[in-house]
Amino acid sequence: MSVHPMGPDAPRPIILCVEDEPSLLHDLCEELRAAGYEPVGVPDVERAQNLLSQLTPAMIVCDVNLPGKSGLEFMSELRTGEHLSDVPFMLLTALADREHVLCGKRAGADDYLVKPVDYDMLLASIASRLAQVGRLQASHRTRLRQQSNELLLQWTNVLDKISHCALVCDAALGVRFANRAAYSLCRDGDNSLLSVDDMGQIALNGDIVRHPDVRQFLAGDGEAVKIDISSRTGAPRNWQVSMLALGERSAVTPVRDESFVVFLSDLSQRHLHNRAALARRFSLTPTEMQVASLLIDGLTKQEMCEQLNVSAATTAYHLRNLFSKTDTKRQAELVAMLMSVAWNDIAMPASARH
Missing domain, CATH: 3.40.50.2300 (Response regulator)
Structure with missing residues (x-):
């Protein structure tokens, strides 16, 4: 046997x-x-x-x-x-x-x-090697989980200062944290992107969770994805859903234990950035200000290159400067930091200010 x-x-x-x-x-x-x-x-x-x-x-x-x-x-x-x-x-x-x-x-x-x-040696060698791989994968998952928990603690205060919806979700898109603007959005009768149960737990709706671009992003190792989606109830409203990975991603790891920041932005208001506040806070050059604004709008690196009509190397150079000036390390962290300044006093719902 x-x-x-x-x-x-x-x-x-x-x-x-x-x-x-x-x-x-x-x-x-x-x-x-x-x-x-x-x-x-x-x-x-x-x-x-x-x-x-x-x-x-x-x-x-x-x-x-x-x-x-x-x-x-x-x-x-x-x-x-x-x-x-x-x-x-x-x-x-x-x-x-x-x-x-x-x-x-x-x-x-x-x-x-x-x-x-020697089949005994063969089987022993295979079992030993696969056990070693299993230990490395378990260690990697533990490290990702610890990193995710640390990042969540660091981010709750920053995300609560953003005037539009920001959530931290797990790999199955279960909501681990929702900022005040997200709860305000749940009370918006024209919104169908979020729901909240009797216990106050927020959830993303199926249009987001089952969207093919979202599913492809979760299964891969990319850093960000952006999709546009419309509300299905109430007055027609178009939203942009931006997802950014928190921490390191690896397509090799078979079991994911990752976290993602999800931003929901009303497309009719997404260009209302407080550019002056951004420039003052981080001492941004005009070109860095353009890149920062495009990041807030949810554009990918390729889309930024096309919008600015510059090479990928030039865009990467300006991104490095933004990381340095904002003291951030990953794109999700950079976007959240920029949003916390650019959107802090722009179009803030009254119910989200208290």
Whole structure:
């Protein structure tokens, strides 16, 4: 009876096996399947690369000497790529001398086994490596959670000073914090973007949560997204929904524990910025003032380049200056800081000032 390496209810980790000897490939897959893994076997690198466009394995076990590209070449390409560079890679070889083993290690192999395959050693090595990956991922999630909680504490005071709706949401878009303007917006009969229950808990409506651009943003590793949406009840009003990531994002981490700032802006009022206050507070140049205003309006970096008719490098230069002058480090933090000054006394609802 096999023991599932990740627990009885967890999905079986996929192990990609690349071996051109049919009998050995069959035996590898059988041993891995019996041990609770989901093996996928192919005889060459070309077919392995085709598979990697459809699945992400927990680990790759690959022969060194293969027809076409070698296992070393395959591993080198993965290590220099963007999406699969962290996947553990085990090399199999019939060459047992020390130099060949060192060559494989230097090339980036996590493990190196010599044929004939010792299956007990193979399974022990895979289990150990995947356990190590699991510990690193758990540590990363804990760090993200701690960072998120620290940022939330830092931001509540800043966001409460913004005169239009600002919320901090988790990865499922559950609201962790809502500023005073958000509660004011919930009492607005013309708004259908937010709801509040009897316990005073605010929630984003389905038009935002299920929007395809929002879903794509949450599944990726981008820093910001902006969408325009209309209220469905009351007088017609057009809103801009801006989402910015708090803290570090990583597409590699399979389980997300992230936080996002969500700004809801009435498009009819979004250009009413107190430019003079911004310029005075942060000693901004005219061009920096333009960039700051576009950030408040929710434009992406690419849109700012097009609006200002400048290169990405020039926009990045002005953004660096804004980060320095506002003493912020991430785009969400910068936007919130700019909004807290530019919108503090502009169009502030009376109910949100108390």
